[in-house]
Amino acid sequence: MRLLLMSDTHLPKRARQLPAPLLDEIPRADVVFHAGDWVDTATLDLLESRSRRLVGVYGNNDGAALRARLPEIAYADLGGLRFGVIHETGPAQGRETRCAARFPDLDVLVFGHSHIPWDTTAPTGLRLLNPGSPTDRRRQPHCTYMTATITGAGLGEVELHRLPPR
Template sequence: MSTSLLLIADTHLPVRARALPAEVWEAVDRADVVIHAGDWVSVDALDELAARARRLIGVHGNNDGPQLRERLPEVARVELDGVRIAVVHETGDRKNREKRCDERFPDTDLLVFGHSHIPWDTVAPSGMRLLNPGSPTDRRRQPHCTYQSVLLDQGIADVTLHRLPRAQQR
């Protein structure tokens, strides 16, 4: 049986946008598990996502205050369908990221991270997949706001980067 994941990060609600785009909420409703890699900014965003997601895994980011840091870990680890997943907000500079993450996250098949607002999909020397979904609300210097979906089926079967239409972007 397969498991569908929705990956988001850097929502910065309500600072960068008032709410998640409708397409992201539809993806939340379809996903078996929602993973948020930090920078929620408001507790309300966490509560709203937790109430709607079937299962939510999240971490705090550098822009998250004390209330979010009390409720969310810096690193989350979970195993889903035999895939060992770690979630963290920051991984440092892009240079040597894969090697550095291999050292920091041994025994991990999938590392989900945020912070840069830049979508990322690479494989470390160990075979660990590194994914950054970008941001669904704050594209910064990117051409689109983005999120990712992942299908687990006896491993990582599919990864899709979703670009939000300009009309749904701030």
């Protein structure tokens, strides 16, 4: 099973559209995750229309229209793994311990907000993934997104993709 992870698209505020390499990944993915800060409903409509399955949440920059359509926290059971999606997890320091305590039944937590890619594993085994932002790199060298696979053994390869400058 192939997964596509993104967050913090901030359209059309930070870019006019999603980058072509990211759009090309959507039909290849069995499940698309978006960890909030869409900003416009057009991006949600686009991902809903192009994705086989979309798991998304609203972020702190998302208004009433997005909050009416998306939860604050989403869950998905995929290939024997329990996924959670949330926009914000708080400061980097102590993140693994804090998230493991808050989400003891999850195997993988996808989050956003910081625009900083993150891939760590808590002592409990919880994998924390932040794909960064495909449209607003902030202080990062590149705009980014992630892909991952689920194999019979669990979460397989997780890859951070760097997008070319706009």
